Amino acid sequence: MIHELDAAHALDNHFEPCAPRPEDYLLHFSDGACLARVTHVGGSDADAGDSGEVFELPRAADYRRRPARVTYLFSLGELRFFLVLDERVGAPEGFSYESVSWLRRAEPQHLLFAAATAxxxxxxxxxxxxxxxxxxxxxxxxxxxxxxxxxxxQIVYPKICPGVICAVIDRTDDPADDRIVLTRYAGRTTALWALVAGFTEIGEPLEDTVRREVMEEVGLRVRNLRFYKSQPWGFTDTLLAGFWCEVDGDPAIRVDRSELKEARWFRRDEVPLERTGDRTSLTGEMIERFRTMGRAAWE
Ligand SMILES: [Zn+2]
Incomplete structure (x- = not known):
């Protein structure tokens, strides 16, 4: 997943006031888009994602005029990241504003994690x-x-919103017939199949978020909740908690049309392969785990 970086890129988010060196990354955002330089190198290149694109983030030395307001963010191994707080900067040569969500198709993963967190x-x-x-x-x-x-x-701390990812399983007599609920936004041809997901409400433990979201989105009762993993998901200011759970009683799905979603059960051999290359998300990992491991994914 996006935050599971190799030891050379381990996150150190201890705040240490300091000034950027020329080689340090110095990020700037405009309307949520990040200054980046994207290069198409072709899908066969080991450094590129499936799309064949790699991207670079600007370093302090790339700016012709030094920005006025800068703050230290975090380090990934030896790499230090800073943020320009100025409203506008002169974009360094070759860099343009790219949506951080769009960068999900590109590599490398440690810079994607840095961009999303920044x-x-x-x-x-x-x-x-x-x-x-x-x-x-x-x-x-x-x-x-x-x-x-x-x-x-008053003191304000960084905003982190908890949310859940719910893998709902219909456990049958024959493990080969076990099924999982996948949902997607209807009417958007680009929408990927995903797991039930949602934000935690005030006063609600994560387990109740799972029960409520599954009921709201697909009309199912669940039992045997098992926590799997958590994942920081900077794209939406979220900390996600992934749970496996089993349908309790009637497995007939009733889709929440207000969210314009479609939802259905998939056996392992029916799960779409569109998430196979998804190395970024907890959702992708859990769907792939069910598809490739079956019952061993959660038991
Ligand atoms: Zn005040």
């Missing part, structure tokens, strides 16, 4: 330039990743 922090910095309690202009805390209000002393 985008999450960029949204947080921009959304908290003024205090939500008293309206005063906020400041960045000098030694920690906090936004503080000098007037009323």
């Amino acid at each position: 985008a999450q922090l960029d949204r947080w910095y921009r959304a908290n330039r003024f205090c939500g309690r008293c309206g005063h202009r906020t400041q960045l805390a000098p030694k920690s990743r906090e936004i503080v209000c000098p007037s009323c002393a």
